[in-house]
Amino acid sequence: MRKIIVGMAIVFAIFGGIMAFLERPERTDVVVIGAGASGISAAIEARQAGLSVVLLEKMPRIGGNSQRATGGMNAVNSAVQENDGLGDSENLYLADTLAAGHFQNDRVLAKLLVEKSGEAIDWLIGLGADLTDLGRLAGHRVDRTHRPSGGAPVGSEVIRVLGEQLVQLGIHLRVENKVIQLLYEDNRVTGVLVRNEEGREYEIMADAVVIASGGFGGSPERFVFYNPDLKGFKTTNHAGATGDYIDLVADLPIELIDMEKIQAHPTVEPHFGILITEAIRGNGGILINVEGNRFTDEMAFRDILSEEMRQQPQGGNFLIFDESIRNGLSAADAYIDMHLVKEAESIDEMAQVLGIDSAILTRTIERYNGFVAGGSDEDYQRMDLPVQLTAPFYAILVQPGVHYCMGGLPINENAQVLDRDGVPIQGLFACGEATGGIHGNNRLGGNSMTDSIVFGRIAGQSVAGVKK
Ligand SMILES: Cc1cc2nc3c(=O)[nH]c(=O)nc-3n(C[C@H](O)[C@H](O)[C@H](O)COP(=O)(O)OP(=O)(O)OC[C@H]3O[C@@H](n4cnc5c(N)ncnc54)[C@H](O)[C@@H]3O)c2cc1C
Structure with missing residues (x-):
């Protein structure tokens, strides 16, 4: 009898040991x-x-x-740009970035963004991306915005090649697995608590955690909380852009920065919340109000332009472009396929379609074409005047919509998250739109993809350094 009891005790002990082993939290070097x-x-x-x-x-x-990014990704001295004789330089690109941010940018981070931008484009091209088309978005003094040939959207191309790398490198990806808590002990982050697609919660222990969870522009509740002026705004963001990092770090000694700095993109189609790429204006499109008048430099910084648009009669505006602009940008065809675009064979017909006085629209377009011919915009000092607008014409109704969060987690140049005293929190890194400071008060168009690639790579490299 005694032997049986001892035997059973051993079996239970072994079983208990196996169960404890199986229930031990998973371990990895890095969680992203x-x-x-x-x-x-x-x-x-x-x-x-x-x-x-x-x-x-x-x-x-x-x-x-990132998948939605359309207009392009900025860089100076990429293999595509450096031999183009455009006269760009790191200083010029940095100056444009700081001016767009109204000089409120973290200069150390902004400088790093610029310095590593060309390398970021070359890295993506090395992975198989097509980024050979160079264009210009608002606020830039030279062409430095890289996109696929034909002016195709940049985001899907970048995610395509990055996704291929995930497979090639055998990186362990789990979709529908949401991080709901950071594990934090003895002043360091030690892992994460995750909820999987079946609702089961489990822990992963890690030497380093990288927060790359994006912004909160997809959550009206959050963007109105941080900036009540944005009540009623549509958003261009995907549904998952809910600022989860805000909850994840709520119990850590971190002060989020610049949270009220939320960018409205000037040209969003209001019925479907679809962003109309700045590249349409960059390639020569103009903005008119519902009375048929131009009212601004179409290439002004996004915050200035959005404010001017809101002040136009009835708050609605039309983006006007022509066949040459359409042919240079495949994104324009996508908007036509989505039935967002009004088309007309003449100015008179376009005026009729838009419900505008034909004489006013004729005067607006002829005057603008005269500026293009003379090389100087006497009304609004638009610097870049690429083409005269000729029939057939296209028009899209546009309004400002919430687009990008400049604020977020404070980081240093190694993508380490900083505590309230500016000291790195052990084991915690962050990159991309979840971070704050780089873009100051207003992000320069095309700088976010650059930010995400440059600081994403820095975060991965820093984590590796810490592990060594
Ligand atoms: C319509 C549109 C057009 C744009 N066009 C351009 C452009 O042309 N050029 C440019 O430079 N920028 C552009 N931007 C901005 C740019 O695309 C983004 O700001 C940038 O790509 C952000 O990258 P990210 O990796 O930080 O975040 P994201 O690409 O948003 O990725 C964050 C990911 O984290 C996931 N996530 C969030 N919380 C959790 C959680 N708790 N657990 C697990 N996963 C989580 C999200 O689901 C998401 O997939 C555009 C943005 C939009 C919306």
């Missing part, structure tokens, strides 16, 4: 939260440095807001 451009870039760099990586994405697919 969010599979947009910044998170995937961080995961790739960490994996290439030999670390084990788990990449967690709460949505059913990768890409986040």
Whole structure:
């Protein structure tokens, strides 16, 4: 009898040991939260440095807001731009970035963004991306915005090649797995608590956690909380852009920065909340109000332009472009396919379609074409006047919509998250739109993809350095 009891005790002990082993939290070198451009870039760099990586994405697919990026990605001295004789330089690009941000940018981070921008484009091209078309978005003094040939959207191309790398490097990606808590002990982050697609919660212990969970522009509740002026605004963001990092760090000694700085993009189609790329204006499109008058430099900074648009009669405006602009940008065809565009064979017909006085629209377009011919915009001093507008014409109704969060987690040049005293929190890194400071009061168009790739890569490399 005694032997049986001892035997059973041993069996229970072994079984208990096995169960305890099976229930032990998973361990990895690095957890990355969010599979947009910044998170995937961080995961790739960490994996290439030999670390084990788990990449967690709460949505059913990768890409986040990065997948939606349309207009392009900025860089100076990329292999595409450096031989183009455009006269660009790091100083000029930095000056444009700081001017757009009304000189409220973190200069150390902004300088790093500029210095590493060309390398970021070359890295993506090396991974197989087509970024050979150079254009210009508002606020730039030269062409430095890279996009696929034909002016195709940049985000899907970048996510395509980054996604391929995930597979090639065997990075452990889990979609529909949402991080709901950071594990924090003895002043360091030690892992994450995750909820999977079945609602089961589990822990992953890690030497480093990278927050790459994007902004909060997809959450009207949050953007109105931080900036009540944005009540009623549509958003261009994907549904997962809910600022989860705000909850994740709520119990840590971190002060979020610049949270009220939220960018409204001037040209959003109001019925469907679809962003109309700045590249249409960059390639020569103009803005008119509902009375048919131009009212601004169409290439002004986004914050200035959005405010001017809101002050126009009835708050509605039309973006006007022509066949040559359409032919240079495949995004324009996408808007036509989505039935967002009114088309007309003449100015008279366009005036009729838009319900505008034909004489006013004729005067507006002829006067603008005269400025293009003379090389000087006497009304609004628009610097870049690429083309005269000729029939057939296209028009899209546009209004400002919430687009980008300049604020977020404070980081240093190694993408380490800083505490209230400016000291790095051990084990915690962040990159992309979840971070704040780089863009100051207003982000220069095309700088976010650059930010996500540059600082995503820095985060992955820093994590590897910490592990060594
Ligand atoms: C319509 C549109 C057009 C744009 N066009 C341009 C452009 O042309 N050029 C440019 O430079 N910028 C552009 N931007 C901005 C740019 O795309 C984004 O700001 C940038 O890509 C952000 O990258 P990210 O990796 O930080 O975040 P995201 O790409 O948004 O990725 C964050 C990911 O984290 C996931 N996530 C969030 N919380 C959790 C959680 N708790 N657990 C797990 N996963 C989580 C999200 O689901 C998401 O997939 C555009 C944005 C939009 C919306």
